Amino acid sequence: MPLPLDLLMFAALIGGILLGYPVSFSIAGVATLFALLGWGLGAFDISLMGALGQRIFGLLTNDVLIAIPLFVFMGVILERSRIAEELLETMGRLFGSIRGGLGVSVVLVGALLAASTGIVGATVVAMGMIALPTMLRNGYSPKLASGIVCTSGTLGQIIPPSTLLIILSDVMSNAYQQAQFEQGKFTIETISVGQIFAAALMPGLVLVGIYIVYLLVRAWLIPSDAPAMREEVVKPSLLEIGSAILPPVVLILAVLGSILGGVATPSEAASVGAIGAVLMAGIRKGASVPLVLLGGLSLIALAILSGLLPIRLQRSDIGGFEIAMAGFYILLSVVGTISIAVSLRQIFKADILKAALTSTMTVTAMIFATILTASVFSLVFVGLGGEDRLADILQSMPGGATGALIFCMLIIFILGFFLDFVEITVILLPLIAPALILMGHDPMWLAVLIAINLQTSFLTPPFGFSLFYLRGAAPKEVTTGHIYLGVIPFIALQIVGVILIWFWPEIAVWLPAKIY
Template sequence: MMLPLDLLMFAALIAAILIGYPVSFTLAGIATLFAVLGWFTGQFDMSLLGALAQRVFGLMTNDVLIAIPLFVFMGVVLEKSRIAEDLLETAGRLFGTLRGGLGISVVLVGALLAASTGIVGATVVAMGMIALPTMLRNGYDPRLASGIVCTSGTLGQIIPPSTLLIILSDVMSNAYQQAQYAQGKFTIETISVGQIFAAALLPGLTLVAIYIIYLLVKAWLQPASAPAMAQLDESPSRTQVARAILPPVLLIIAVLGSILGGIATPGEAASVGAIGALLMASARLSAGTPRLVIAGAISLALLAVLIGVHPVRLQRDDAGLADWLVGGLATLLVAVAAAAICQALARTFRADVLKPVMNSTLSVTAMIFATILTASVFSLVFRGLGGDHRVEAFLANMPGGPDGALLFVMALVFVLGFFLDFVEISVILLPLVAPALILMGHDPVWLSVLIAINLQTSFLTPPFGFSLFYLRGAAPPEVTTGQIYRGVIPFILLQIAGIALIWLLPPVATFLPKLVF
């Protein structure tokens, strides 16, 4: 009797990760070990490893994944330059007089930061250092305050742009293509990042609404748990509100609008976000009115419109006077924008912001790509051992048909979220189960949103929820770890309710992609 090496391989991976070995080394090591075992037992063909170089090259040249370091850079710049802090302080003063208002302001700011940074750690730490002490000083229940901060920080994983959605779009696109090949279709359709972003937008805002409704009901039923601020030193003026909220909103519109409108690829939109965040940081660090920053931002906006209306192609033989005038104007706009960017780089460098931003971007990007690359090695060996066929047969024989299979996968992802990171689940488990689910008839875009919300919940689930760890490091000493853990339980239930809502009402996820694309 031959050993089920595919099952043993997956079990060994989970065990090694739980012991604490680095994930990328674990993936590559387990794959190599079981490839050799499979070769000795005659269950694995070593020639399959010849496809490894092609897989690595395909990942490193993937246009979708190129956007990840740029979006990470954008988020870290906004966090390190303290723009997030200004936004939190302004929103707290704006909503503080309402019962539960401080909590609502944290949720709304979390949504704004999610759409402009997409980084859970940065958002949770910022809100844990600013909003959490403010809520505690005003009499909030420490459990409720901790749950609000942890949950609001995770919105960066479901509200686009986010690294989770970018990785999911790539995984689901590959799974969708495999499913079509299995059906004998030769005209292969793909899933774009824009479709996944559009699909996740309304569900993300729905989660925000669910959190706010819960806070309002909680404050009404238990006023002592979320009281209004007893006194407010000074309400923010319209100018202060505009300065805090308008720049992130404009950045969100520029990034998401360019992707959803089909104007830019994800990589191009991410570069717009990175430059926009850099200019915002420069304006935040300037002593007076940031004239050059404003001129640079306006120049970039005009340049985008100008090139869209009248493309500059001066190398053509029939270029006339109008073309040369447009070319001259475009050159002037580029010069102003370049001067503003150079000033932003110099200013952030002198303020000791640029170096930690680059270090954080490098470490986060390296972690993500190392996991993706080594997961490719793992999946290649796992498929070579017949694991993909075993998974397909297992899901096909699940009671309840396609819905039963999907329910099982969602439960498995939820349980794995207690122990594994979203990147690990996305690049290890989903490539194995997603093609089978799509073959059963599930819409891949709708499926992506369900899984995204499920993976977002993994940041909240003890014992290894990353959002819990981030808050533990930033919370005041009087907030205990037990209070943080108990505080997120109602929000985990709200997440499950959000998943159920998207399951029962698929148009919440599919309406916008169908409308836009």
Template sequence: MAEYLDILMFAALVLAILSGFPVAFSIAGTAILFAILGWALGVMNLNLLGAMSQRIFGLLTNNVLIAIPLFVLMGAILEKSRIAEDMLDTMGRSFGQLRGGLGISVILVGMLLAASTGIVGATVVAMGMIALPTMLRAGYDPRVASGLVCSAGTLGQIIPPSTLLIILSDVVSNSYQQAQYEQGKFSIETISVGQIFASALLPGLTLVGLYILYVLIRGALRPQDLPPAPSDLPRPPLAEVLQAILPAILLILAVLGAILSGIASPTEAASVGGIGAVLMAAVKAGANRRFLLIGTACLILLAIGAGLFPVRLQRSDLTGGDYALGALYVLLTLAGLAAILMALRNLIAEKVLQPALNSTLTMTSMIFATILAAGIFSLVFIGLGGEDRVHGFLAEMPGGPMGALVFSMLFIFVLGFFLDFVEISVIVLPLVLPALILMGHDPIWLSVLIAINLQTSFLTPPFGFSLFYLRGAAPKEITTGQIYAGVAPFILIQVLAVALIWFLPQIATYLPRVMF
């Protein structure tokens, strides 16, 4: 039994999580119990756990992961301020008269919300409460409507910026470095968040295109499933459409543009997104629009000016022009700060900021607690010989490197039926990725394949999170069976997207190669 403790440990972890006990405690508790059992049986050295303090310190000082709470806050503010609802309503009225138009609008809004919030739960619940009743009133098949809402809501995991991609970039970068060390290289290359974001952008848009293509084909073959919206739903004027979607698009361009262009780190870009969301939400809540626009313009001018013409006031060779420019920067900073403070005051008065902060703290605590617990689990798993077993198993797979990759993708897909993407990312991937990279697979291409695979875990019964979110927000006439049946075609579309990127890797590797 002692030689199979690593396998038993993984099986015990799945059972502990399925029991409904809190995930972080299940992971850490299982690891500690098996560490003691391994020590008692003489196959585990408990001194290995001394490395845990280093892992905790590394996690809490990780510049990449610090961006997570800021991106979560950005999405929470946009959701609590009902900006997402305005986008859904406006886009629904824009496309409603087309056959399948409401479905296309749900997909497009899901894409915009994905790039501006990155929070699956918020997107699915918002669309379940607003778009789903509209589609049902228009005569949509309940299964199609449910599947559209669930799948469009999960786009937040593959379209950057997203929590999944940030965690994945850290895991892939560490695995890539580990693989290089094992190859005897001492000049180590790393993979940045910007590269992962760039690699996921075109695949994410490809997935959106496949969803829309499915809606159009189904609308043509089975028009009774996706009829046009009622004619009493007036088409909004162009100005209203731009007012609803333009702020979100500008926020997306600011955040992604800053990261992909190399102007800002992910954490800095996430802080830009957080401030932008605060200002947008304050305008929506009725704050002084002119004052906020002036403050926003000052912040933009400050960012451009400080980037092009930096002034360091501590230097001794400054000219009068430098001092004047420094004074201008100070004034721009004060004007921007005044706008931010007024926006925060307005959001507090409207009770938007408090629930957004609560949501951010809850989600961030869950993610970081899971990553910390996974650090304990991986240490014990390595101590019990699990890492060597995984590497040996993949190396002996029939079909060589491709066979190992096929098995790994199927294994991750099956785990997605039972585990959350965070658990799979921080427990399974660090064990599998180094071996796959050593076999010659491109780490950036691998990360996109795995990201879409992990996104599918939100849709797969019985524990797909999107299914639970929609079940809580959907009208009573929608049954759980209809939700499960509705997501089935979209799971197949996800598999098709993985196959496309598998056989056309340029979809994932073109942008990172050009931009980095």
């Protein structure tokens, strides 16, 4: 009986990662080792490795993935400009007088930060340093407080725009196309990032609602776990609420609205978000408010007018009106550029820009290194017959398409205990998603179910990233045991969210059907 090299390859990868080797090196090393081993045993055609260059070129020229560093930069700038602190402080004062109100405010701030930054680590650390001590001072159970912070921080993975959804949209689009090719279709449909964003928006808000209902019910049943604020605080005025909430909301509407409305591609919308974050941070660090606002309005006007009335100066029939409009466009560009330059100067002086660029490069390099090496891994895995084996396993599952999906969701959930969402998305999903789509599952509904499952991987011990982030930022009185026990009810709530979307697919597919 021949060795099941494909299964041994997957087991070796998990073993290498658990031993503590860098993920990208583990993926590439295991793939190379098993390619050579399979070639030596006659189980792998080494000429398949010739396709590697084309795969890497396709990845590096992928328009969708270009948006990742821009969204990361936007999130880091917003996090370092202390917008999270002001939001938490304002929302805490607004809801703190009711039982469970502080927890509700943390969830709502987590949702806002998720939609404006999309970075789990930054959100968890910020709330762990600001909100967690406040909840403990006011009598919250350390376990509940830890669970609230960890879970609210992970909303950045399901509420768009998020890095997970961008990578997932690319993977699911490729899987959908592959499934259509296997069905013999000549007219191939694709899935856009905007469609995945639209599909994930309502489920993300449903999860926020589930968390809030759970907190209010628990505070009512066990008042000692989530009491009203003991500290005397002044209710925020409407102006304070507006100044804290309005800027991130405007940025969210600009970024998501431009993608969902079909006005901009994801990379263009990410550029809008990055510039908007720079302008907001510039104001907070001392830039002239009128100048920055004027610059921002100039850039918005330029985007709208140039779309409605594009000017081509190289045309021979251009008239005086077109020349005047071109001059006006140039003026808008100059004003916008000056406001950006002033904002960049202020955040550079505040030591934000260099740290933000370094963090952006680090996160982007990690993500792209994982995606690149995963491409090598999947090529070798397919060459060893792993794709056919997985398809056979899924086809033989009791319960047909439903049984196969339950099996895959369990595998993803279990792998989430040990692997990061990037590894699961780019290694496992390209192998199982085409088979699931061929079985009849809607690709966007499937993408949302998987996204919530992957979001849960941030919470599952022992290697949940949110748990590590909070452990580093939490006060000494919060133990690792408190954090691990605190997230268990929220993992159950995640499962409730998956069940709701499973039985009511309209939650995921209604909005994309309306928009697209």
